[in-house]
Amino acid sequence: VDANVVPIVEDNQHLSGVILVLHDITDIRHLEALRSEFVSNVSHELKTPVTSIKGFAETLLDGAMADADLRKEFLEIIRDESNRLTRLIEDILQLSKIEQHQIKPHYSEVDLVNVLTNVLKVLRKAIVEKNVTIELQLPQSLVLTSEADGLHQIALNLISNAITYTPNDGCVTIHAHKKGTEITLQVADTGIGIPAADQTRIFERFYRVHKARERETGGTGLGLSIVKHLVERYQGRIALDSIEDEGTTFTVTLPCEHID
Ligand code: ADP
Secondary structure, X not given: OEEEEEEEEOOOOOEEEEEEEEEOOHHHHHHHHHHHHHHHHHHHHHHHHHHHHHHHHHHHHOOHHHOHHHHHHHHHHHHHHHHHHXXXXXXXXXXXXXXXXXXXXXXXXXXXXXXXXXXXXXXXXHHHHHOOEEEEEOOOOOEEEEOHHHHHHHHHHHHHHHHHOOOOOOEEEEEEEEEOOEEEEEEEEOOOOOOHHHHOOOOOOOOOOOHHHHHHOOOOOOHHHXXXXXXXHOOOEEEEXXXXXXXXXXXXXXXXXXXX
């Protein structure tokens, strides 16, 4: 609580009392704490790849360059860490853009089935590498008023997570349907699952179930946070259902109609 003291002074300059004005600043404090936590997380996440790039470049300059195998290995690490840095910066920028609520969504008619087809094209390499079976349960078309880029991002993040957190030869099922005034998109995998204790936290920025292991996958820890923000931007809902070592299902429900 924040307090302002306003003195009440009478004509004869005598203090006759004070008015105490109390402001409840719990929300503001909470927002400030979240913001500074985010800034320190961002700094930490950005520093990690930079430190590694710097370290490997120095080792190369200190002599490792002479060994052809080492040289290749270290340069590959430098390239991968640079890519990671790029993804982090892109995700952070995207998140801050969505969070600026003053930028209103630009709605147009989008076919979710087209969006999903495009997303699967982007993910083709990962799908082939892990030998994941993609099962599609989709109608011919599913038109809704929304933002094509935002829908692409939601589907991309959910489906790429489903592939990432599913062992080789697993299965990812993509289901979508329209019911009444809503469209439901479901992405289900046969992967590692999410422990009950973590399920409420995975939408937080940078939250990961297994911190070290998940960094190996090349993720930024921001994917689900972006999904949640986008779904809220479109006044939809997101839910998840998961059993450890069995699999996870994310369900996104979006209203079909929006007026720009
Ligand atoms: P990341 O870039 O680490 O994947 P996300 O925000 O996309 O970050 O996801 C946050 C965390 O939630 C992941 O690190 C992982 O622990 C967990 N997670 C997300 N999707 C799945 C899934 N389909 N199966 C199991 N765990 C998942």
